[in-house]
Amino acid sequence: MALRRDELGDLMAFLAVAEERSFTRAAARLGTSQSALSHVVRRLEERLEIRLLTRTTRNVAPTEAGAQLAETLAPAFETIETRLAELDTLRSQPSGTIRITTSRHAAREILMPAVIGLMAEYPSLNIEISVEQRLVDIAREGFDAGVRLGEEVEKDMVAIRIGPDLRMVVAGSPAYFERHPIPKTPRDLTGHNCINLRLPTLGGLYAWEFEMDGRPLNVRVEGQFTCNDPDLLVATALAGEGLVCLPDDHLQELVGRGQLVACLEDWCPPFPGYHLYFPSRRQRLPSFRLLADALRYRGGGAVEGTNAD
Numbered sequence: 001m002a003l004r005r006d007e008l009g010d011l012m013a014f015l016a017v018a019e020e021r022s023f024t025r026a027a028a029r030l031g032t033s034q035s036a037l038s039h040v041v042r043r044l045e046e047r048l049e050i051r052l053l054t055r056t057t058r059n060v061a062p063t064e065a066g067a068q069l070a071e072t073l074a075p076a077f078e079t080i081e082t083r084l085a086e087l088d089t090l091r092s093q094p095s096g097t098i099r100i101t102t103s104r105h106a107a108r109e110i111l112m113p114a115v116i117g118l119m120a121e122y123p124s125l126n127i128e129i130s131v132e133q134r135l136v137d138i139a140r141e142g143f144d145a146g147v148r149l150g151e152e153v154e155k156d157m158v159a160i161r162i163g164p165d166l167r168m169v170v171a172g173s174p175a176y177f178e179r180h181p182i183p184k185t186p187r188d189l190t191g192h193n194c195i196n197l198r199l200p201t202l203g204g205l206y207a208w209e210f211e212m213d214g215r216p217l218n219v220r221v222e223g224q225f226t227c228n229d230p231d232l233l234v235a236t237a238l239a240g241e242g243l244v245c246l247p248d249d250h251l252q253e254l255v256g257r258g259q260l261v262a263c264l265e266d267w268c269p270p271f272p273g274y275h276l277y278f279p280s281r282r283q284r285l286p287s288f289r290l291l292a293d294a295l296r297y298r299g300g301g302a303v304e305g306t307n308a309d
Contacts, residue, residue, distance in 0.1 A: 010044040011073055013037055014052060018062045018070040019140055029142065078139070082285070095124035096287050101136040102129060102147035105230060105250060106274050110163055111147065114294040125287055133200035133228060139279065144288060149247075150272025162295040163274035166247040168209060170268070171260040175240035182263050183243075186210045186219045193242040194221035198228040208245045210267040217267075221245075249273075273297075 016026040017037065027034045045052050052066035062070055102111055107129055115127050130136075130143070138146045149166070150159065170189075172180070183189055186208065197206040205226065207218040223242050227233055230246055237244035238259060244251070254260040276295055278288070 007044070007047065010040050010047075011069075012077060013040045014044055014066075015070055015073045015077060017041060017053060017060060018066055019074070019142070021060050023060060074139070095122075095126075096285070097126040097128060098145070098288060098291055099128045099130065099143045100145050100147065100276075101132050101138060101141070101143045103133060104131045106147045106163075107131055109249065110274055110295065114291070118290060118294055122287075122290070125290075127291070138277075145276055145278035145291075147274055147276055150275045157277040158280050159275040159277045160292055160295070161273070161297045162276050163249075163297050164299055165270040166249060166273045167270045168245055168268045169248045169251045169255065169262050170208070170243055170245045170264045171237060171251050171255060171262045172243045173238055173240040173260055174258070176237075176242065177261055182261070184264075186217055186264060186267055189219055189221050189243070192221075192223075194223040195233050195236050195242040195244045196221060196223055196226040197230070197233060197245075198226055200228050206245075210264065211269050212267055 013026070013030060013032075016029050017023055020026040020029060023034045023037055027037045030037065041053060050065050051063050052069060054061050054063055100111065111129060115129070118125060119127060135148065136143065136146055138144070147162070150161070170183070172192075180192060181188075183192060189208070194208075198204075199206055205220070207220050210217045210219065221243075225233075225236050225242060227236075230250055233244050233246065234250060234254070236242060238254070243263075244260075251260060251262070255262045276292060278292075
């Protein structure tokens, strides 16, 4: 079956719906209306004489044929997008849009200072930041790059260190420790009101991670308050309502000012901090190279390579 030129747009529309699993989100991504997008996909199905999507009142999912088509289209369209973006090398000024997924804390503390400077220097460069607590599949969801802790970067991605090593900190307010003894070992946490972090990706509770002499120890803590937002966990600890366990970049300033008191420090070794991760082909784009260079951490020797620290 020959492909007509106007069907390229139909295929792109179908791929967006298949990836987003939603006509509403796909329409927003493509800048069109939900009804127009539904019409385009229906037209494509009629043209191919096969159902590509299963639609219910709550969900949209690819059929077996749709999944096979999406698997073929995704890398093809990404290659086309990359080749078009590479034409930036012919321009005097870097341009285009870079989409990044990141956590709120990394966006505020690491990304935004670099992004603001780049946008001021290169008016044709557009940057979109999506704040997500969950781990995002950047290829499937159409992002150019993501920011994660080094331990969480996929093996097939290039990773650039954009921040120093971190360590977990367990801390409580002075008022809390007036009512409770300071824990000496992680096992002492069973007698404390601990503030739980609900993990956004799988929905489970974060098990507090410790290590001594190379031997790891994970502790499932209990307490009155559970939340998936680190800022609210910190606020609860500041109110004296329990112990919090978060990376030190969330807590070190508060500990330094005496608003929180750290404990179990000997049990919290360093681990790889924030990294910018992306498919290797993105390195060829001038605008992306500018961003990566602006973010690159130089304090401890930046490392670049597959799943690099």
